[in-house]
Amino acid sequence: MSGVFVSVGSMMPFDRLVRAMDEWAAANPRVPVEIQIGRGKYEPRHAKFVRLMPVGEYRQRVAEARLFVAHAGMGSIIAAIEAGKPMLMLPRLQAQGEHNTDHQLATAATIGARPGLHVAGDAEDLKRRATVLLGDSGAAPAPISRYAESEFTDRIRAFIEAP
Template sequence: MIFVTVGTQGQFDRLIRTIDEWAGVRGRTDVFAQTGPAEYRARHIRVERFIDPSEFRRCVESASLVVAHAGMGSIITALELGKQIIVMPRRAELGEHRNDHQVASARRFAQQGRIVVALDEKELVERLDRVGSAEPAERLGGQASSHLIDTIRTFIDVEHTPVENRT
């Protein structure tokens, strides 16, 4: 199953429309989308406006692919469960969000090689068509890396050491 999610903050009809049209053309019947308050009415995919957090997690667990907006909850859950994720960020210039923090977040995760990013509908279709050849995603650990813990520990130690005692 391909699980599509737009989160709960508002509609993202551009993503849902692209997925729905792609599924129709490709004859895909295995797509389920959480659409939020969408105005677009899908014709080729199963949809639910909202699902509760436990159902969301079950959908991600059973998905072979997750397609999502660039929301941290969606990205982190997919990575935690080792699911390949294609992210299409909401864009402020299209009235989909207040600013372009989702574009910045998506690019940062993509630089790390953890997610696939599609910045527009054409790229999304191209990424979806290549899904069969993709490698399974590496699971994001449930705990912070030792490097991150050491960095935070050093920061805390320095911040709590009186200035005159710092080396």
């Protein structure tokens, strides 16, 4: 897939994100959009969707996408950075019943300053930024490995095993 992959994560519905990106897909029919909608009630009419997918398939979708759009969850953020893909986040809001706290606002404020990670303020901003980011070839974060370097783990092992 060389288009947009959208994920709400696996824990809670996020219909506001799904609806916004389905509307974006309707306005951009030449860009393939796939949305992982979880347990949400809203089912996209203009984008391909799945409810849940195995972790390996999820990582593959992130790696293949030109743009990854998701909630501001750490699992999604780490997946984007590992794959070196630009990520556009829409934080879940407690006031809208999307989460039980507003911790994603704090995550987005902190993490969103990192190169390649972008935060939308609302659904309209999300759609506008998606269009801009797809045209920006320098929007991706530098990829990282999922594993620590052996020099680091060797030092930890030596410390643990020291008498």
